[in-house]
Amino acid sequence: MNRVDIKEVNRNRVYQLVYQQEQVSKPAIASALGISLPTASQCVNELIERNLVYEKGYFESTGGRKAAIITLNRDIKVSVGLEILKELIHLTVIDLYGTVIHEKFIPFRFNNDEAYCIRVGEYIMEFIAECRLCHDTILGVGIAIQGLVDEKTGNVTFGRILNANGFCADRIGRYVPFSCTLRHDTELAASFALWHNPAIKDALYMVLNRNLGGAVIINGEVHRGQILPSGLIAHMTLVPEGELCYCGRRGCVERYCSADSIIHAFEQELDDFFDDLRNGEPKHVAFWEQYLKYLSRAIYNYQILMSTEVVIGGVAAKYLTEEDLHKVVDMELEKSNIAERFPRISISEYNNTAAGAALIYIKEFLGQFGIRVKA
Structure with a gap:
């Protein structure tokens, strides 16, 4: 590996550690990862510049200078989840730890037509505005539906409950400026429960x-x-x-x-x-x-x-x-x-299918830093 690759590997390792520990000091990072304190400090400073982590006060002194608390900027990126049900839609926003920070239920009967997709797109955008979310913080919109979804095509292949055969994420995605992914609702419900109970x-x-x-x-x-x-x-x-x-x-x-x-x-x-x-x-x-x-x-x-x-x-x-x-x-x-x-x-104490849908993009984002969460 060249120097650039080594710097990126170290920076990702530091981000992983901050994510896992939630609160950690630069000396603790250096010790845990087996890198020098200057290297740990440089990685932390670069992550701070990217707004991925920040300093949050100081740890209690153990006799010397107080060490700054390094913590994750957990909502620098968020993900939207949409659960489609027969008589309503369920919208959520989760942070990088999979915590629900906004949630809304909207009575709205499913129809496998364009008018339905247009209105759902409007509901998503209205919800984002109500939550006062900047668009550049949103990773994507995960969609859960009562139906079996073909992994290759992304289309609903068996959706008799909703009469949703042929439905796909693009039907809604064309009305929102974010990436959209559609999955089977039960898989996503299981994913959310598993995320919180590894x-x-x-x-x-x-x-x-x-x-x-x-x-x-x-x-x-x-x-x-x-x-x-x-x-x-x-x-x-x-x-x-x-x-x-x-x-x-x-x-x-x-x-x-x-x-x-x-x-x-x-x-x-x-x-x-x-x-x-x-x-x-x-x-x-x-x-x-x-x-x-x-x-x-x-x-x-x-x-x-x-x-x-x-x-x-x-x-x-x-x-x-x-x-x-x-x-x-x-x-x-x-x-x-x-x-x-x-x-x-x-x-299970964790029953939120919409949040499970939102996890699709959280896991994808964390994966860029080598953080692989089983769910």
Whole structure:
């Protein structure tokens, strides 16, 4: 490597360390990276000139001169996330640490036409103006949609929930001055949960939204199959020749374990259903017992194949109690003659698909500095 390459490598290493430590001094940088203090100082000064890091006060003195606190300018670059749902859009802005700093829900029914795309573009620009964001700080707009997206073409190949077949990022991108990328919503929801819980290594991320979704995580990364996304547990057969699913098959997990299966059974929103359930309404209690049985069967079928932990997210996840999870585990074991225990089932605290979409550009930006975040 020549001197220019070495300088860039050192500068990137310093940026990585500041990102990871959040607050660090120049002497600590030199010690951690095994470089001289003048080299560390030069790298920090160059990063300050680029507005990527800055000095924020001083550490307490340990006997000598106080060392300046070097910290990341976490919102020098931000990313916008857009989640497209049937009846609304969800907009977010996240910083370089994946923290949501702005958020907005807008009722707006999806239509696979130009008028819809024009208005969504306007909503994005209005949102950016409301957040008072400079355009040069925005890395791009990540878009999450309820539909399977072809990795090569970027087009929705299966979007029956929204009637979105053929939809692509460019449809909206032509109305905003930023790069746009479209991905399957469940993969992005899993990505956001994984970003905030890097301890997850191998798991099924199961999303109990109005429509059920799933994504398999392998070695700390969302796994994508050769043709389809992994983890399409919603369309595994749970009840042979059972209720008709929107996919055209019968008896899918979607028909028995999605949040819609609860809402439609009692024509109640989730808050009302769970209020009645926890108050002991007999019909609700009976329904919930059957629901947990279906959920346990779906998870059992997955566990027999993959034997990893299961992380449950989505709008219905927050209503599940530890007692509910214990029942699911007990019901799994009742059906099994080959296992005395299964990997754990847990609830995700991080449920934000729009933010997962925004992460697409955050990861791309950090990758320029050699920061590879598994998500």
